Amino acid sequence: MVLALHDGALQIFNVEHGACALLTMPPAGNCHRILIDCGHNASTQWYPGPHLRQLGVTELQLLVVTNYDEDHVSGFRNLIEQGINVHRIMRNPAVTPATIAHLKSEDGMGRGIDALVRVLTHFPQLDVAGNQFPLPNGVSIEWFWNPYPFFDDENNLSLVVVLDVYGFKFMFPGDMEKRGFRNLLKTNARFRAIVCEVNVLVASHHGRENGICEEMFDTWGWRPKLVVISDDYKQHATQETTNYYGSKAQGITGFRRDQGLRRVLTTRSDGELIFSFQNGYCLVS
Helix, strand or coil: CCCCCCCCEEEECCCCCCCEEEEEECCCCCCEEEEEEECCECCCCECHHHHHHHCCCCEECEEECCCCCHHHHCCHHHHHHCCCEECCEECCCCCCHHHHHHHCCCCCCCHHHHHHHHHHCCCCCCCCCCCCCCCCCCEEEEEECCCCCCCCCCCCCCCEEEEEECCEEEEECCCCCHHHHHHHHHHCHHHHHHHCCCCEEECHHHHCHHHCCHHHHHCCCCCCCEEEECCCCCCCCCCCCHHHHHHHCCCECCECCECCCECEEEHHHHCCEEEEEECCEEEEC
16 A cells, blocks of 8 residues: 555554554655554465565664564564564563563464564663654654563563654553553653543553553543554454443544544454544544
8 A cells, every 4th residue: 555645644554463553754855664563464464574565665763562472573573584674672671582581481482572582682772761762753752661570471561652643642552451551650650641642542452351441541531532452353352342442532533434423443343544644633544
């Protein structure tokens, strides 16, 4: 697909029970790309690496890894094999490559996680003190994490990323569970402040119930415009939270010429989602 970029676009790909999103911004002279997770679609054999290659892209300015489970990085090995040069990797800085391998020892290392661990062993850690890396105009990123070994499970060690594009904020929380969210609310004042600023929530843990933190909505009064669930057919109770999220989101109209109010979009029924930024507006199609 060739995008009419205008002022930029954020694609949330249909990678079944996985995660993969791409922000493409058109700064003067060249595009700036940030890939958030790199899952793949096993049914269609869609991988982010060949997709980027088909677009003539050979470099990613930033790869964000929100979770150390295979469904978030299943396309990483292919990404590297395709010759995509990743400049920087953002992830939970409290978890070393050796710790990732240890955490995955119980249920086995998938090909994507194994490749990621091998690369991270020789990859410089991103400076976590601030945004010490280049970002295109109109884009900022804030990220939050729980420490290891205070949490020793992959889900609550997820990286919660808030991506701000021209003032529109998107939250990618990986597979963070209720306990992890509660700890961030308790210990991180900036996280508490930014929650209510987020416009679009990509539901944690593919929409499972254990990824819901009720306090974020009921105590802090968060009402995002839209909730996105990245998932395929029903598994692991992933589709049982749609009504809950729908009761908390404000909703949008005009999605794909449908004038009805939509509060929750899902890749399983809506496919790939594209948020495009044009003249101060954010449009989703």
